[in-house]
Amino acid sequence: MAKGLQGFSWTMLLLLCAIQELGSWAMHTAVEGPGLGQPGDPALLAGGRVKRGWVWNQFFVVEEYTGTEPLYVGKIHSDSDEGDGSIKYTISGEGAGTIFLIDEITGDIHATERLDREQKTFYTLRAQARDRQTDQLLEPESEFIIKVQDINDSEPRFLEGPYIGSVAELSPIGTSVMQVMASDADDPTYGSSARVVYSVLEGEQHFTVDSKTGVIRTAVADLDRETQDRYEVVIRATDMAGQLGGLSGSTTVTIVVTDVNDNPPRFPQSNIVETAPVGTAIGRVKAEDSDVGENTDMTYQVKDEEGVEMFKVTTDSNTQEAVITVQKPLDYESKKVHTVVVEALNKFVDPRFVDLGTFRDQTIVRVSVLDVDEPPEFRPPSNLMEVQEDAHVGSVVGVVTALDPDTANHPVRYAIDRSTDAERIFDIDAKTGAIVTGKVLDRETAGWHNITVLAMEADNHSQVSRASLRIRILDVNDNPPELATPYEAAVCEDAKPGQLIQTISVVDRDEPQSGHRFYFTLAPEANNHHFSLLDIQDNTAAVHTQRVGFNRQEQDVFLLPILVVDSGPPALSSTGTLTIRVCGCDSTGAIQSCNSTAYVVSATLSPGALIALLVCVLILVVLVLLILTLKRHHKSHLTSEDDEDMRDNVIKYNDEGGGEQDTEAYDMSALRSLYDFKGGPGRNPASELHALPQWVQSPDLDFSVFRDYICRKVEQADEDLSVPPYDSFQTYAFEGSDSPVPSLSSINTWSSGSEQDFSYLGGWGPRFRQLAALYAGRRGEEDSEES
Known part of the structure; x- marks a missing residue:
């Protein structure tokens, strides 16, 4: 875009230059080569004028160009250039070949470096047009200028600082103090880049500055050297x-x-800030005494x-x-100067001079209280407000007021400390201090709110005061009454009319x-003829029976809807249901049984009791599982014991054995191992066990x-001292030969009872009875078998 604008301007200026310089055309062409205005040229001989050959105008380039491509400056051109490339354009002078480059064919000039107008405002160069073949000048060499165009890139600077001025105290408003000047390195002839205006950045309360001239003047008439003897004023210059x-x-x-004589002689005085705590020393005075010792x-x-009230002297x-x-707090706004009369007395007084009063003297001490910027004070210090819970969002709760105690009386701004109201239930107007509701209130959720209100100076938020505020939410009737519990009652089948069933109470939030x-x-939908409701007038009601007897076979449950209304305003109501179950009772009226649905009394178990009950149940379950585990372990242990530790048991069968099925139902290997007796008398019983011989069908079997088998078993039991004081009798026998019973179990177990029938053993029965009686008599016990 810049290139296009420059090309346009160059074309316009070209026309102007051509018109203005037509009169001097012959002078510029006098030095040209042959055929271009040299002596002997037919045009000169004819007395005609030679046309000027150079075509360009003055060039401009913007400073501080930041582009990546070379910046187009302008174009030089000769009107003798027919565009066939026979003319070569060159430049020389300041920056030629380094800062400025020219296209030899087109004559376009570009700037290759970033220029700074504040360092160099223009460049003077010379242009040449030469024949490309002979390198001879086709035009007289001409001088042209490239001006650097200014942009606003330099800020105003105060070069004559530091500035120190003076003004007499109590000077009238507008008194000139001094003048400051700022210079700007930008081009003052181009735009407003170097046009500077002045303003006061700090200290505007006491001084002003002329925006055009930079003259500083007083803005107040009460400058007091005794209060403040110097000021630091910041002046700003803007282009x-x-x-x-x-x-x-x-x-x-x-x-x-500077000082003026505006104070008369005074007694010694002291200065102290108004915020000095009690006990602060504000000064010392001393009475001179010419005596010694x-x-x-x-x-x-x-x-x-x-x-005496405000100060103490030691x-x-x-x-x-x-x-x-200091003996009491000071306040600059209440009194700026205190006058204290101090009396000095000699400790040791000569009685001769008491009447003359030469042992004492008095002086006056002036105490000046210095003002301090103090935070705002809340007035009056009320910290309680009330608002109804149905107030709309934005309703005013109350107004807090705080004032700046300083003489300047700065405006006060208000805020709420959000650490005390994180939910933003309340808002405050920053200017008026009006506290409004920010959300819907609910007294049943939160009846009180404690918030902290901040008051601070509008122009100095560091001066801040805090006040605690308690807001009480007033109740409105917005919750209906409800039955205190889901009541359930019971009525006997033989109940009489007028009998009290249940007393009802309600709750209201x-x-x-x-x-x-x-x-x-009773609610209108009750449609009840069995019970009546009596309002007792103490916020409770009683339910009574209204008929004689009930039949739980016909109806075992009655649902009695009860309507409860409060006193408002406005009056609110709710309906609760009383469940009445018909139960069977004894003659005294005690409930014995209700319907199949479990009767639940209103006094339910507490959570603690339920937990204790569950713990007890768990303990019982654990004990049962433990006992079962021990019993299984004990049985397994008996099965795996060594043969010498096993006890024989008497197993009774009252019916015929199952034949071969018995051998499949029991593990016979453990039983048959008991027959393994070896040796004769005198041997270890543990080693005398041997398998009984297989019975054969021989009538001559002894x-x-x-x-022998039974006797050895008895001897084994007598010699074993580790057995309990009882014995058991267990025999294992095979089926004998020639038995009249066709099928007997290979195991026959019987008790020691004498009435046991051994007839199924044929001829062996009486002998078994004799052996059994012998064994039972030797052990001295009866009926000690285990099965």
């Missing part, structure tokens, strides 16, 4: 005539307030009434000075100032084998 986007610079001007010892006391025993300290008053009645 572009102060418009938006201008650059600025600043400087600090020290203004000394102990005669110079003095004591001091305050004599005036005001001084004596420094080392220096004999009176030390004045509201808290009216006049107290609760509830009204009870019964001695059984007798």
Whole structure:
């Protein structure tokens, strides 16, 4: 875009230059080569004028160009150039070949470096047009200028600082103090880049500055050297005539307030800030005494009434000075200067001079209270507000007021400390201090709110005060009454009319100032002829029977809807249901049984009792599982014991054995191992066990084998001292030969009872009975078998 604009401007200026310089055309062409105005040219001989050959105008280039491509400056051109490339354009002079480059064919000039107008404002160059073949000048060499165009890139600077000025105290408003000047390196002839205006950045309360000239003047007439003897004023200079986007610079001007004779002679005085705590020493005074030694010892006391109230005087025993300290808080706004009368007395008084009064003297001490910027104070200090819970969002709860105690009386701004109201239930108007509701209130959720209100100076938020505020939410009747519990009652089948069934009470989340008053009645949908409801007038009601007897076979449950209404305003109501179950009772009226649905009493178990009950059940379950596990372990242990530790059991069968099925139902290997007896008398019983021989069908079989077996078992039991004091009798026998019973179990177990029938053993039965009686008599026990 810049290139196009420059090309356009160059074309217009070209036309102007051509018109203005037609009169001097012959002079410029006098030095051209042959054929271009040299002597002997037919045009000169004919007395005609030679046309000028150069075509260009003055060039401009913008400073601080930041593009990546070379910046187009302009174009030089000769009117003898027919565009066939026979003319070569060159330049020489300042920056030629380094800063500025030319296209030899087109004559376009470009800038290759970033230029700074504040360092160099223009460049002077010379242009040549030469024949490309012979390198001879086709046009007389001409000088042209490339001007650097200014942009606003330099801020104003105060070059004559530091500035120190002075003004007499109590000078009238507008008194000239001094002048400051700022310079701008930008081009003052181009735009407003170097047009500077002045303003006061700090210290505008006491001084002003002329925006055009930079003259500083007083803005107040009460400059007091005794209060403040110097001021630091910051002056700012902005270019572009102060418009938006201008650059600025600043400087600090020290203004000394010179003294004038505006104070009469006074007694010694002290200065102290108004916020000094009680007990702060504000100054010392000393009475001179020409005596020596102990005669110079003095004591001091305050004599005036005001001084006694506000100040206290003590004596420094080392220096004999009176030390004045603050006794009550000071307030600059209430009183700026206090006058204290201090009296000095000699400790040791010569009686001869008592009447002359030469042992005492008085002086007046002026105490100046210095003002301090204090935070706002809340007035009055009320910290309780009330608002109804149905107030709309934005309703005013109350107004807090705080004032700046300082003389300046700065405006106060208000805020709420959100750490005390994180939910933003309340808002506050920053200017008026009006507290409004920010959300819907609910007294039943939160009846009180404690918030902290902040008051701060509008121009100095560091001066802040805090006040705690309690907001009470007033109740409105917005919750209906409800039955205290889901009541359930029971009625006997033989109940009489007028019998009390249940007493009803209600609860209401509201808290009216006049107290609760509830009204009870049966709901219209009750359609009840069995029960009546009596309002007792103490916020309870009683349910009575209204008929004689009930039959739970016909109806075992009655649902009685009860309507409860509060006293409002407005009156609210709700309906609760009383469940009445018909139960069977004894003659005394005690409930014995209700319907199949479990009767639930209103006094349910507490959570603690339920937990204890569950714990007990769990303990019982664990004990049962433990017992079962121990029993299984015990049985397994008996099965796996060594043969010598096993006990024989007497197993009774009252029916015929199952034949071969018995051998499949029991593990016979453990039983048959008991027959393994070896050796004769005198051997270890544990080693005498041997398998009984297989019975064969021979009528000549001797019964001695059984007798030996039983005797050895008895001896084994007698010699084993580790067995309990009882024995069991267990025999294992095979089916004998020639038995009349066709099928007997290979295991036959019987008890020691004498009445046991052994007839199924055929001829062996009586002998078995004799052996059994012998064994039972030897052991001295009867009926000790285990099965």
